[in-house]
Amino acid sequence: MFTLSDTPIDADALKRLVNTQEAGAYVAFEGWVRNHNEGQAVTGLEYEAYEALAVKEGNKIIDEAQKFSILKAHCVHRTGALKIGDMAVMVVVTSAHRKEAFAACEFIIDEIKKRLPIWKRETYVDGSTSWVNCAHNHEAVHETAQASGAKS
Amino acid sequence: MFTLSDTPIDADALKRLVNTQEAGAYVAFEGWVRNHNEGQAVTGLEYEAYEALAVKEGNKIIDEAQKFSILKAHCVHRTGALKIGDMAVMVVVTSAHRKEAFAACEFIIDEIKKRLPIWKRETYVDGSTSWVNCAHNHEAVHETAQASGAKS
Amino acid sequence: MEALAHLAAAESKTVRVDYFALLKEQRGLASENLETRSSTVLELYEELQKRHGFSLKHSSVAVALNDEFADWSEKLTERDKVVFIPPVAGG
Amino acid sequence: MEALAHLAAAESKTVRVDYFALLKEQRGLASENLETRSSTVLELYEELQKRHGFSLKHSSVAVALNDEFADWSEKLTERDKVVFIPPVAGG
Numbered sequence: 001m002f003t004l005s006d007t008p009i010d011a012d013a014l015k016r017l018v019n020t021q022e023a024g025a026y027v028a029f030e031g032w033v034r035n036h037n038e039g040q041a042v043t044g045l046e047y048e049a050y051e052a053l054a055v056k057e058g059n060k061i062i063d064e065a066q067k068f069s070i071l072k073a074h075c076v077h078r079t080g081a082l083k084i085g086d087m088a089v090m091v092v093v094t095s096a097h098r099k100e101a102f103a104a105c106e107f108i109i110d111e112i113k114k115r116l117p118i119w120k121r122e123t124y125v126d127g128s129t130s131w132v133n134c135a136h137n138h139e140a141v142h143e144t145a146q147a148s149g150a151k152s
Numbered sequence: 153m154f155t156l157s158d159t160p161i162d163a164d165a166l167k168r169l170v171n172t173q174e175a176g177a178y179v180a181f182e183g184w185v186r187n188h189n190e191g192q193a194v195t196g197l198e199y200e201a202y203e204a205l206a207v208k209e210g211n212k213i214i215d216e217a218q219k220f221s222i223l224k225a226h227c228v229h230r231t232g233a234l235k236i237g238d239m240a241v242m243v244v245v246t247s248a249h250r251k252e253a254f255a256a257c258e259f260i261i262d263e264i265k266k267r268l269p270i271w272k273r274e275t276y277v278d279g280s281t282s283w284v285n286c287a288h289n290h291e292a293v294h295e296t297a298q299a300s301g302a303k304s
Numbered sequence: 305m306e307a308l309a310h311l312a313a314a315e316s317k318t319v320r321v322d323y324f325a326l327l328k329e330q331r332g333l334a335s336e337n338l339e340t341r342s343s344t345v346l347e348l349y350e351e352l353q354k355r356h357g358f359s360l361k362h363s364s365v366a367v368a369l370n371d372e373f374a375d376w377s378e379k380l381t382e383r384d385k386v387v388f389i390p391p392v393a394g395g
Numbered sequence: 396m397e398a399l400a401h402l403a404a405a406e407s408k409t410v411r412v413d414y415f416a417l418l419k420e421q422r423g424l425a426s427e428n429l430e431t432r433s434s435t436v437l438e439l440y441e442e443l444q445k446r447h448g449f450s451l452k453h454s455s456v457a458v459a460l461n462d463e464f465a466d467w468s469e470k471l472t473e474r475d476k477v478v479f480i481p482p483v484a485g486g
Binding site for chain 1: 368
Binding site: 019023025026028033084 | 173174175176177178179180181182183184185186187188233236237248252253256257258261
């Protein structure tokens with residue numbers, strides 16, 4: 001299951017969601033707010049999500065991860081204001097054997113970052129802000145449209 | 153760093169060991185005791201380690217994982233008696249970007265399982281026990297000697 | 305058929321547009337209902353881009369119609385919900 | 396030289412052997428100091444295998460000499476610590 005959260009992510013609660021006696025392997029990914037990005041000192045950031053589509057697309061990704069023969073998978077993504085060191089996203093996966101859990105966990109976070117309508121505004125040490133991926137490189141082909149298989 | 157532990161692994165303490173403000177990605181692997189192995193119902197198991205060599209080789213593996221440009225890595229492996237659902241081993245890795253953390257975490261657990269002189273005795277539902285990998289297949293070429301680059 | 309399509313394109317309809325991130329900043333609001341004679345979502349983006357000075361070209365933006373990813377060639381109909389999606393940066 | 400090597404091989408020395416897992420079970424103890432005339436760790440394994448009926452062939456066992464992985468051809472010297480390593484199963 002995929003969810004958005006405007007409060008801090010509870011890593012232990014998430015882990016319990018994928019716990020099962022058949023599981024031999026548990027793989028977790030956490031994305032943390034770093035103190036720098038592309039050479040600039042970051043002091044904080046904010047995530048904004050297009051909730052209806054993000055949740056729909058996030059759950060589609062979790063479903064797609066079943067191709068790795070995993071047992072359970074879950075992902076939570078933060079919205080709102082975050083500080084350095086805060087957890088922005090967490091993916092948890094269980095499987096009988098470890099290879100599948102690693103592959104599925106990496107697949108999920110890769111697709112989440114590519115396809116979900118979620119945006120990040122960074123605040124820098126000089127007080128300026130920037131929507132990541134929007135300020136520069138306006139000509140870049142948009143990954144979302146390509147990866148998600150748009151309607152027609 | 154690699155350590156052995158004869159008491160339950162403290163996942164939160166291990167996570168704190170690799171926490172750093174430069175980290176954007178945290179990947180964790182946990183190996184859990186499953187309720188079955190190769191079709192047999194398992195009721196519990198025991199890990200035995202050749203401590204001096206296991207710790208030395210475990211730390212060598214952690215050092216080798218630096219090739220993935222990670223920030224920090226740590227691994228703890230249990231010894232002694234474990235029950236279904238108990239954590240047998242945990243690997244934690246942080247890096248600036250997620251790809252490196254995934255690669256390093258998977259590398260570490262793969263090498264740990266191949267190279268460390270640690271043995272597992274399973275107890276089955278009928279009360280019988282078996283040293284895993286020893287009861288059958290006595291002719292298998294020993295992976296440890298091949299992977300570790302023996303002295304001469 | 306072509307003549308009919310042309311008539312349809314010229315027809316006025318009311319659609320809802322939600323804005324996020326940089327587009328919300330540049331539009332100065334999060335959502336609006338507006339009347340348009342644009343036939344496709346691409347025409348609507350170009351209409352709004354001209355009016356509000358959006359800095360992102362449509363080639364770096366994706367579009368959703370009624371909470372599903374859509375092609376730029378998708379036709380607009382009455383009461384559609386349109387969201388233009390600037391380059392994403394989740395995770 | 397060959398004559399000397401032969402003499403060395405025949406020489407008696409005391410070594411410590413630690414046993415783990417299946418080998419510990421089959422030997423019935425975890426550690427022993429023993430006198431041997433075996434020249435290499437391989438000869439020692441074959442000597443002990445014969446004496447105690449170890450089920451594992453040396454080809455499925457690894458060996459450590461003084462807490463380092465070693466080749467089966469490694470020579471034994473006085474006070475060496477030898478550990479035979481059955482197929483591992485950590486993790």
